[in-house]
Amino acid sequence: MISAYPGTAVRAAEQPLLDAGAGPELMQKAAYGLYRAAAGLLLRRRGRIYGSKTVVLAGAGNNGGDALYAASRLLARGSSSTAVLTAEDVHSAALAAFRGRGGKVLTLTEENTGTVLALCRSSDLVLDGILGTGGKGGLRAPAAGLAVLEPARLRRGQAPAVVACDLPSGISADTGAAPGAFLRADLTVTFGAPKTGLMAGPGAEAAGQIECVDIGLSTHLEAPGIQRLEAADIAGLLTVPAPGDHKYSRGVLGIAAGSAAYPGAAVLATGAALATGVGMVRFLGPEPVRRLINLQHPEAVCAESAVAQTHVQAWVAGPGAGQDEDQRQRAVDAMASGLPAVIDADAISAVVSSLGPQVILTPHAGELTALLTNLGKSTDRAAVEADPLSHVRRAADLTGATVLLKGWATLVAAPGGPVYSQAEATPWLATAGSGDTLSGILGALLATDSAGPGGPGHYARLAAAAASIHGRAGALSALEGPVEASRLPAAIRRVLAGFLQS
Template structure:
């Protein structure tokens, strides 16, 4: 499990060490970790450090000092480096060490921003040390003019690798918000502990890969702001069949998805659930949709019955329901059944206060905006996308449900906490039917779960695991080109096989 903390919490953990005079030692540990990551990146990209070109964007805080010390070590390995000072009071000792190693220095101004951008683009590596965890708001002029710099992963051909020092400048360390211009990175080397802002909202996309350098803060850190499941955590949540199991003991999932207008949603949710390993799918829906389901998935048991008559362990309802009153009614009944239930798409609008954490709402940003507005919390989509962490927490607390907010980094909040963030997906998953597939995966995990709720975050963990499996399946599928949702179940099986065989 990866635990991320707010910038406020990390600064509080640092303070006793700073009070004890350990500040210089902490900076050297951070700078060495940054140097180690930067040198590895340079070696992988060009084969050696000797002859490499590095640009340091150095601000007034400790991050600027960390970046300058790291660049000094690269200079000692035969590289060249230019420090671009974005503030007047850059760390004096670090700047002096940089100069002693032969580093060049220039001050950023409005007039030379274009020249600095060209310098960055002609380099092998850019170290972003403009702002740290205490930075509020976006980059200010003239540094804001550097926000157009694109890291290597966002461009084809030659481009500098951008390494952010602790977090990309302009990103809020607590929430991941970007209230103004900000930089984007290929790699973020963060110190002491991952910052929550690297796992949510714009910060999650801007961070690139995340590498954490231990500088001795762990004993002082308490409650994590965000957690991320790793392979072992997900494997522990899976329940493979055991000797003596039969189709009913392996878990029965009820699916009320699709409609005569959107029958594909039912097919996709059913296929994903079966690929995840549920013992049986009981599908409820219109006769034409049942016929289609049985044609493509003959193992599914289909009927036009109601929720109360179906014997299942969990529900997945809402995808593709559209304006079908029967399917929407089934979704409402699934929410009220007391069983674990995934509620997606059009059915989310029926959610309100008083739901339990076993109900998992799976909105995208637009659907979450509509839900919050219906509950009296006035907001808009831009606000939700800008600060998804605050909004998903608020939605969980308002409804009492577990809320999974889809996005580049999918966030899952249990009412009262915790919050999980999974970011294994590929942008190719932004395609019609992707969410229907996620509903089927999550529904199957709920139906096969036998461990019981255990803690307030139990259903949030299952939802986070489903998001990770979905994201990994999409990434696997994308290796063959653009992703079609109908092809995801094959990749879901491969992803699960990897967990179950380890």
């Protein structure tokens, strides 16, 4: 499990050490960790450090100091380096050390922003030390003009590797929000503990890969703001059939999905659920969709009955329901059944408050916007996308349900906490039917859950596990080319096999 903490919490954890006079030691630990990561990145890209070109974007405060000290070590190994000062009060000792190793220095102005951008683009490495965890708002002029710099991972052909010092400049360390211009990185080297802003919203996309440098704060940190499941955590949530199990004891999932207008959603959700290992799928829906389901998945038991008349352990309702009133009613009944239920797509519009955490809502940003507005908290999609962490927490608290907000980093919030973030997906999963597949995976995990009824955190963990399985399956499928949702079940099986064999 990876735990991330708000920037305010990390600064509070540092304070006792700073009060004890350990500030210079902490800075050297951070700078050395940053140097090690930057050197490793140069070696992977060039094969050597000697002869490389480095640019340091150095702002006021400790982040600029960390970046300058790290660059000084690269200078000692034969890299040439230029420090671009974005503030007047740069860390004086670090700047002196940088100059002492032969580093060049220039000050960023409105007039030379284009020259600095060209310098960055012609370099091998850019160290972003403009703003740290105490930064408020986005980048301001003239530094805002550097936000167009693209790291290597986002640009084909030659581009510098961008390494962010603690977090990408302009990103909120507490929420991942981007209230203005910000930089993007290939790698973020964060100090003491991962920041919540690296795992949510624009911050998760901007961070690239994340490495954490231990500077001795662990005993001073309290409850994390966000957690991320790792492979071992997910493996521990999977239920493996035991001798004597049968299709009913392994878990029966009810699926009320699809309509005459959108029959494919039902097929995709059913296929994903079966690939995840549920004992049986009972499908409820109109006759044309039932026929299509049985053509693709003859093992599914199909009917046109009511939720109350169907014996299952969990429900998936809403994908592809469209304007089908029977399917929409089944979604309402599933939410009221007391059973774990995944409520997706068109059914989210029927959500009310006072649900339980066993109901898991799976909106994208647009659907979450509509949900919050329907519940009296008017917002817009741009606000949700700019700060998804705050909005997913609000939705969970307002509804009482567990809320899974799809995105580059998928966030899962239980009412009152905790919050999980999973970012194993590939952009190739941004395709029609991807969300239906996620619903099927999650429904299967709920139906096969051997732990039985749990607290809010339990359902949030299962939802985070489903998001991770979905993301990993998409990434695996993308190795063979563009992702088709209908082909994801094969990749889901391979992902689960890897968990179970580890």
